[in-house]
Amino acid sequence: MRNYSVYDRAMASLPNEPTMTAWHTFLQAHARLIERLEAELQLECGLPLSWYDVLVQLSEAPASRLRMTDLAGAVLLSKSGLTRLIDRMNADGLVQRCPDPGDKRGTFVQLTSAGLARLRDAAPIHLRGVQEHFGAQLSAADALAIASALQKVVAGLSGPPAHDFIDP
Amino acid sequence: MRNYSVYDRAMASLPNEPTMTAWHTFLQAHARLIERLEAELQLECGLPLSWYDVLVQLSEAPASRLRMTDLAGAVLLSKSGLTRLIDRMNADGLVQRCPDPGDKRGTFVQLTSAGLARLRDAAPIHLRGVQEHFGAQLSAADALAIASALQKVVAGLSGPPAHDFIDP
DNA sequence: CCAAACTCGTTGTATGTGCAACTAATGTAC
DNA sequence: GTACATTAGTTGCACATACAACGAGTTTGG
Numbered sequence: 001m002r003n004y005s006v007y008d009r010a011m012a013s014l015p016n017e018p019t020m021t022a023w024h025t026f027l028q029a030h031a032r033l034i035e036r037l038e039a040e041l042q043l044e045c046g047l048p049l050s051w052y053d054v055l056v057q058l059s060e061a062p063a064s065r066l067r068m069t070d071l072a073g074a075v076l077l078s079k080s081g082l083t084r085l086i087d088r089m090n091a092d093g094l095v096q097r098c099p100d101p102g103d104k105r106g107t108f109v110q111l112t113s114a115g116l117a118r119l120r121d122a123a124p125i126h127l128r129g130v131q132e133h134f135g136a137q138l139s140a141a142d143a144l145a146i147a148s149a150l151q152k153v154v155a156g157l158s159g160p161p162a163h164d165f166i167d168p
Numbered sequence: 169m170r171n172y173s174v175y176d177r178a179m180a181s182l183p184n185e186p187t188m189t190a191w192h193t194f195l196q197a198h199a200r201l202i203e204r205l206e207a208e209l210q211l212e213c214g215l216p217l218s219w220y221d222v223l224v225q226l227s228e229a230p231a232s233r234l235r236m237t238d239l240a241g242a243v244l245l246s247k248s249g250l251t252r253l254i255d256r257m258n259a260d261g262l263v264q265r266c267p268d269p270g271d272k273r274g275t276f277v278q279l280t281s282a283g284l285a286r287l288r289d290a291a292p293i294h295l296r297g298v299q300e301h302f303g304a305q306l307s308a309a310d311a312l313a314i315a316s317a318l319q320k321v322v323a324g325l326s327g328p329p330a331h332d333f334i335d336p
Numbered sequence: 337c338c339a340a341a342c343t344c345g346t347t348g349t350a351t352g353t354g355c356a357a358c359t360a361a362t363g364t365a366c
Numbered sequence: 367g368t369a370c371a372t373t374a375g376t377t378g379c380a381c382a383t384a385c386a387a388c389g390a391g392t393t394t395g396g
Contacts, residue, residue, distance in 0.1 A: 014295045018311040019303035022318075026302075029318040030198045030243050032325045050352090068375060076199045082351050083376055088352095099203035105361045105374040127182045134194075135187035137324045143186040149310035150190075150197040156305045157200045184357055218382085236345060249383050256382095273344040273391045 037129045039055070046121045051089055052126060056093065057109065057120040064111040067100065072111055094118055172301070205297045213290045219257060220294060223279065223287040226263065232279035235268065239277055262286055 015023065038049045057074045058064050066074070072082040087116055090093045096117035100106035111119075135143070183191065206217045225242045226232050234242070240250040254277055257263045262283035268274035279287075303311070 015299040022311040022315040130181040143190040145313040148188040
């Protein structure tokens with residue numbers, strides 16, 4: 001039997017079978033859920049999920065406004081991506097840009113009353129979809145298990161940024 | 169107290185709090201995991217995840233080849249998206265198009281030896297990332313719970329296509 | 337058979353996204 | 367206080383993706 005010494009060390013840290021099953025199911029569930037929720041929200045409200053996310057974040061923020069950078073972090077978008085998204089939503093009247101008096105570099109994104117109205121239309125539809133396609137399929141124990149397990153995954157990702165460093 | 173009769177019926181099917189916690193954690197975990205795995209694979213192999221997915225699907229297919237439509241389904245991409253992706257991978261020599269002798273409309277995408285070599289480089293890196301960032305954070309029970317719970321979600325999405333139908 | 341309906345894959349076009357470079361404003365060190 | 371570094375947001379550019387329309391080939395119903 002040949003001895004793949006370097007490869008064997010790599011193999012020792014490769015995923016086992018239940019892990020890969022969970023991983024594939026996780027990917028598939030995400031892809032199908034997002035596809036379905038996006039389609040339903042678009043069909044019934046004419047609203048993309050990315051717009052909905054912005055409206056939710058703003059509505060939950062103090063004074064219904066956030067700085068561009070904070071909003072970009074909240075909706076998991078790059079700065080340039082958010083600039084263009086806010087351009088579009090602003091053109092539709094759902095948000096507006098306001099200068100930050102305390103920092104002349106900064107810009108607040110402010111939810112407008114039209115934006116709030118749009119969110120009130122969309123929220124029941126989106127939440128019904130989350131319940132129907134996600135929540136309704138899960139027992140109470142399932143929901144708690146998913147939350148606690150994936151919370152550990154998220155926590156693990158917060159720490160080590162990358163593999164870029166050679167031991168000094 | 170006012171009676172929002174229609175809204176109350178809607179409220180009755182809205183997600184409860186554990187469901188929303190699981191949902192938010194699920195979204196956050198997915199976004200961060202994909203971001204990290206994409207960055208690591210790109211940095212260490214110069215390979216996008218979408219290319220990796222294609223190589224994996226082809227390598228697992230009989231004769232290392234698949235029809236365009238089948239491959240598009242497997243990697244969750246539209247037909248036009250796959251056409252352009254295969255253009256790029258073909259230009260890099262990782263796959264090639266072959267006519268299907270049995271159906272002159274059809275095109276097989278065939279894994280090349282260069283593509284297989286590239287996959288052999290990339291697989292340990294990607295799988296190490298899955299183990300490190302996902303598998304290693306989970307107990308055996310966690311992995312089984314995620315797989316079984318999300319499998320139910322996937323199954324629920326396979327059936328009802330949309331809300332387009334009014335009761336006939 | 338043949339015409340209509342369908343399927344396969346590609347193309348034109350529009351949209352969305354990130355990276356790098358840029359401007360403007362702020363913070364820091366001396 | 368002045369220079370250097372840092373941060374906030376926008377823009378040019380390239381790339382990736384979806385939708386609709388299309389041409390070529392196949393299947394189906396009569």
